Amino acid sequence: MNAKKAVNFIMFSLTGVCALLTVGILFFILGYMAWRGAASLSWSFFTQLPAPVGEPGGGMANAIVGSGKVLLLATVIGIPIGFLGGVYLNEYAGMTMSFVIRYATDLLNGVPSIVIGIVVWALVVQPMGHYSAMAGGIALGIMMIPISVRSTEEFLHAVPLSLREAAVALGASKWKAIATVVIPAAMRGIITGTMLDFARVAGETAPLLFTALGNSFWSSGYNQPTATLPAMIYTYAISAYDDWHRQAWAAGFVLLALVLTINVIARLVVSRGIHMPRGAA
Amino acid sequence: MSSASNAEPKRSVPGHIMTQRFRPALEKRASGGESERKTTPEAKITASNIHFYYGSFQALEDISLDFTRNRITALIGPSGCGKSTFIRTLNRMHETVRGTRLQGTIRMDNEDILKHDVNVLRRRVGMVFQKSNPFPKSIFENISYGLRVNGMARRKELGELVERSLRKAALWDEVKDKLSQSAYGLSGGQQQRLCIARALTVDPEVLLLDEPCSALDPIATAKIEELLFELKDQCTIVIVTHNMQQAARVADFTAFFLMGRLIEFNETKVIYTAPKNKETEDYITGRFG
Numbered sequence: 001m002n003a004k005k006a007v008n009f010i011m012f013s014l015t016g017v018c019a020l021l022t023v024g025i026l027f028f029i030l031g032y033m034a035w036r037g038a039a040s041l042s043w044s045f046f047t048q049l050p051a052p053v054g055e056p057g058g059g060m061a062n063a064i065v066g067s068g069k070v071l072l073l074a075t076v077i078g079i080p081i082g083f084l085g086g087v088y089l090n091e092y093a094g095m096t097m098s099f100v101i102r103y104a105t106d107l108l109n110g111v112p113s114i115v116i117g118i119v120v121w122a123l124v125v126q127p128m129g130h131y132s133a134m135a136g137g138i139a140l141g142i143m144m145i146p147i148s149v150r151s152t153e154e155f156l157h158a159v160p161l162s163l164r165e166a167a168v169a170l171g172a173s174k175w176k177a178i179a180t181v182v183i184p185a186a187m188r189g190i191i192t193g194t195m196l197d198f199a200r201v202a203g204e205t206a207p208l209l210f211t212a213l214g215n216s217f218w219s220s221g222y223n224q225p226t227a228t229l230p231a232m233i234y235t236y237a238i239s240a241y242d243d244w245h246r247q248a249w250a251a252g253f254v255l256l257a258l259v260l261t262i263n264v265i266a267r268l269v270v271s272r273g274i275h276m277p278r279g280a281a
Numbered sequence: 282m283s284s285a286s287n288a289e290p291k292r293s294v295p296g297h298i299m300t301q302r303f304r305p306a307l308e309k310r311a312s313g314g315e316s317e318r319k320t321t322p323e324a325k326i327t328a329s330n331i332h333f334y335y336g337s338f339q340a341l342e343d344i345s346l347d348f349t350r351n352r353i354t355a356l357i358g359p360s361g362c363g364k365s366t367f368i369r370t371l372n373r374m375h376e377t378v379r380g381t382r383l384q385g386t387i388r389m390d391n392e393d394i395l396k397h398d399v400n401v402l403r404r405r406v407g408m409v410f411q412k413s414n415p416f417p418k419s420i421f422e423n424i425s426y427g428l429r430v431n432g433m434a435r436r437k438e439l440g441e442l443v444e445r446s447l448r449k450a451a452l453w454d455e456v457k458d459k460l461s462q463s464a465y466g467l468s469g470g471q472q473q474r475l476c477i478a479r480a481l482t483v484d485p486e487v488l489l490l491d492e493p494c495s496a497l498d499p500i501a502t503a504k505i506e507e508l509l510f511e512l513k514d515q516c517t518i519v520i521v522t523h524n525m526q527q528a529a530r531v532a533d534f535t536a537f538f539l540m541g542r543l544i545e546f547n548e549t550k551v552i553y554t555a556p557k558n559k560e561t562e563d564y565i566t567g568r569f570g
Contacts, residue, residue, distance in 0.1 A: 094379075162414035166476070168377060170427035170483060171404030180430065185417050 030256070037253020040246035045254070050216050050227075053241055060251055062218050063227035066133065070212055070228055071202055073137025074144055079194055081141075082148020089149060090156040091178050101149075109146035116142050117207030125211060133219065133226035136212025140201045147200065151193025155186040188269055195266035199259045205230035229255045325350040325487060325517040326371060326394075331385035333366055333375070333541075340366045342541045344385075348487070348534075353509060353518040355532030355549065357525060359564070362538040364521045365411075368489050371519065372406040373399050389487070404431050407485030407516075411492040413472035415464035415479075420456050423464045423475060427483040442482060449515075450478035451508055470501025477508065481515075488512065490520040494527065506531050525565060529553050537561045 044059045051058025089101045120139040125131055159182050167177035183190075213225040214235060229251050236248035324347040333341035341363045348354050356364040366375070373394065375381045387394045394402055404427070415423050424443040428434040434442055443460070447453040452474045456467070464475055473493055480488060490509075494502040509518055509531050522528050528535050529549060536546040537558075545552060545561040556562040 160414070162410060162412055163416060165374065165377065165408075165410060166414040166416065166479075167426070167430070169372060169374060169403055169408040169410075170430060170479065171400045172426075172430040173400050176430055180426070181416055 033253045033256050036249040040250040045250050060232055063229050063232040066226040067228040069133050070136040074140035074201060075198060077141030078144025079148055082145040083152050086149040086152025090153045105146045105149045113143060113204050114206040117210055121210045131213035131225040132223050133212055134222040136208050139207035139211045140204060143201050144197050147197040152190055155189030156182060159185045192266040192270040195262050199262040202259055203230055203255055205234055323349045326389045328387045329385055334382040336380045340541050344543045346536055346543060346546060348517055348519055350517050351513050352533040353531050354534040355528035356521045356536050356538060357528050358538035363541040364538045365491050368491055368519055368521050371489055372403050372408055404483050405485055406487040407480035408489045409476050409480055409493045411495055413476050415472050415475055419461045420464050421460040424479050424482055431483055446478045446482040449481050450474045452478055470497050485516055487517045492521050492523060495523060
């Protein structure tokens, strides 16, 4: 009896500690980044270009804008493909097709990001002859597709069959029912999935190193090498200068804050969704 | 299944005849090959020799049944007897389920509905489901959905048509001040009447109701039954119900299904007072099912 009680207590404690550790790690990272990053953060970080080595001050305004540009292009490329692919997967694909698509999507999701970087480098950067924001956007866009497909599928799947039946029974064609009833009913979820997808690739570094590369100055359009926050963090963190290290902490803090904010907003969006009537979902 | 049911499909033919003098003629026609059956003037829909399969499972066996114009026909029978499967063939909703197969012919006003454009057919044959299924949209958008999706009205006319449908479904007074609110704010009974109103907006010739009151309390049920009486003038109504009192109250004709077969079909009062079949009698008197 006592042995049983002891095992019970040990397992209870062990699992509890591990759960606490999980929460703890998150808060440690948050706290540490806030401590190191916030201290190095100043208004000029958001408004100025990087200062040359040796000169104090400077910021990463170009990297913030560059990240925005690259992510915008990634979203424009990745989300429509992922969303429509998800619609096909959930609404049209038969048993075999949906198995194949789901499997391929999960494999694509598992492709290391650096491999996607190499491929884009070979197919976009090399033919163009130079690094560009466009190449970075394409690489991240490809990375957004699988998550978008699966989250779209998941949220469409949660729309009750009875709503599709209601629409079709009123004379709507299948596509009209999907476009006017099913997708709107799943819209909040799909938006949430898109935001989480966006937040996930916002921190991707490896594929950007040899697609968008980096830039110490402003770059206009999508045709030039472009600074991005993650690549900037990488470059600055491995440099030999204390000033740069501080800037890297600040950039890490900004990136983390951005990703967390998007995550929290995304969760709010989905939790405020219209509740399906009991039993219908 | 007993031997009594073997001859049932034919028995279904005279059942809908309202006056005695048509009876001999029809019996004659029925005996002369049912696939040649023509729609009688009273019949809005004529289903002939319907066999239905889910994969290899046969859910309906040789069902032949006429639905009289501007009358209410009830389909009764125990769970799994095929009555819901059958009603879903009348607007071809079964086609939305993979692996189903239908044999036989269904004619509406002498047109083969299986060759009809399916979206037009479903506009003409409305359906109300067991669980109320309003869209997660406003009341107004719910009611006007059918009009918009079928391109039946200009934006300006929508308001008027929505009001007309809600009045027909006796829901107007309850919702007129909250048309822009979500339909999910309505009570269960109101939601089901909303679904009826939504189906009525596109002026269906036939209204199919698949156990529309099974989730409702007696008061809400009474309102819907009252509504069905009023709708008889405008359309032909087919209702599946588990509730035998309901069938007795609302239906002009009643069909009794058992294990995928049509056992007996006749005027409701005949079915309830003098059923010809032992199984029908047992079911109606509550001895099984």
